[in-house]
Amino acid sequence: MKYTDSGSKDTRSGFGAGLHELGKSNENVVALCADLTGSLKMDAFKNDFPDRFFQTGIAEANMMGIAAGMTIGGKIPFTGTFANFSTGRVYDQIRQSIAYSGKNVKICASHAGLTLGEDGATHQILEDIGLMKMLPGMTVISPCDYNQTKAATIAIADYDGPVYLRFGRPKVANFTNPDEKFEIGKAQMLKEGKDVTIIANGHLVWEALQAADALEAKGVNAEVINIHTIKPLDDAAILASIRKTGCVVTAEEHQRNGGLGDSVAQLLASSTPTPQEFVAVNDSFGESGKPADLLVKYGLSKENIVAAAEKVMVRK
């Protein structure tokens, strides 16, 4: 199947649309926001369900604690702020009051990664997935486009337990099926191939599909898998693909340390040692700039994925 861009949309709007749907369908869903309602696209929920919307002001630690407390009484809180303030700033609150306490809080994080763009490195968190996946019991999800972010937002309300949902700011290709149900922990096969496996998530899934087209033109048959759920990882899907192709490229808008590639490497090292190349930010902070330019400068473009695929195939 060939994926086409149905028109660029931001993944954060997918979150906002999913949250609004949940407002209609699940009266236990409540939303909390730390002064970024517009940025997180939470306005529709706020306007239509004002009694279930909680503005905490610029006080993220308190927001996480309130969310934890609201689960006591059966509420399903969705917190909304930037990824940096959803994780690093409030790590201890998440660790103790949410993860260790096993609370059913959905931590929804926008503006993740380099593609936040012009605001620069203070806001471009590239460590959030690592921070969250290290927490016992935390589910970690990074969907690839508007449709999938909307579906993921709706899906996590039905799952009982803490979830980190990561999405972004810029308008990017929207290419997955709007009617496809989101399954937590289930890999999404986007393109079958036999020469090399490309595993990506978030904004880099579209880059990976473009890279696969470019490779095809060079006679390389690449398989592309969207691992939108970093934890729990779909071990079976990854291993099945590796058995076919014998090598893998992982691609993500995150630090190499602690990201998707690191999870895949752990799986492969302990099961089926396999040549792997990492397309990720390599121990560096980001900087201001246009999202597309930043992806190129930090080695996360489709060209980097193509180069990594060619390199890893030689190592088979």
Add this chain to the structure above:
Amino acid sequence: MNDLKGLCSQVRRDIVRMVHAVNSGHPGGSLGCTEYFVALYGDIMKYDAKNFTMDGVGEDLFFLSNGHISPVYYSTLARMDFFPVEELNTFRKIDSRLQGHPTTHEGLPGIRIASGSLGQGMSVAIGAAEAKKLNNDDRTVFSLHGDGELQEGQIWEAAMYAAGNKVDNLICTIDANGQQIDGSTDDVLPMGSIGAKFEAFGWDVMTIEKGNDLDSVIAGLNEAKSRTGKGKPVCVVMKTEMGAGVDFMMGTHKWHGVAPNDEQLAEALAQNPETLSDY
């Protein structure tokens, strides 16, 4: 009331015996808050100990924010039938539900949130109070905080939120014993007037002058309850003495996190007669 005074004595015995048995834990703050816990669970709160549910719908809820005073919490919960008193024997030992700091992780009835890392419990209590409002549940949410704990910034984020949003089904009590690990709160980080700070944040503030006098604590908490539902969160500044009830532990921060030796245990027990059976 006499029963509850006797219970205070027994809870104090439990506290010193628990920390002595594992040579670790926090007796000072636990002893100082004994009357508060006994008043809260013995008189003030409505709850169902035998059928504990996490959601606690239709019940009053309590959150311990300064989790290190777990001995007084565990003793009170056990004595109020949340779990068998014998389980106090397992405090801080491997495979126990009675972790060094309280946690939901091991499923101990009575505990609704983990605490230990300070400053988080007020936010959690606010969340539970907001959920009660959404559920049209008119019961009250109580929380306890150390005075030293107020040095954590999250407390003031929470204080600002609770007043700004009229979370008036919430009674936060501050254990004002003037001590913290490194010394007196005035030496470590002078905080000025705690009550004035909460007042400035928009809370209804009251004081319990004799926080180690059971009658005063019960009267004070009843007064606090009467102030709920009036548009403001209620802050109770409760003056206590760290180590209260064991004379050589009083008036110093030195027993914040130190267990008594055999001799000291005997002395502490002699000052607190057995009223129920020791576990």
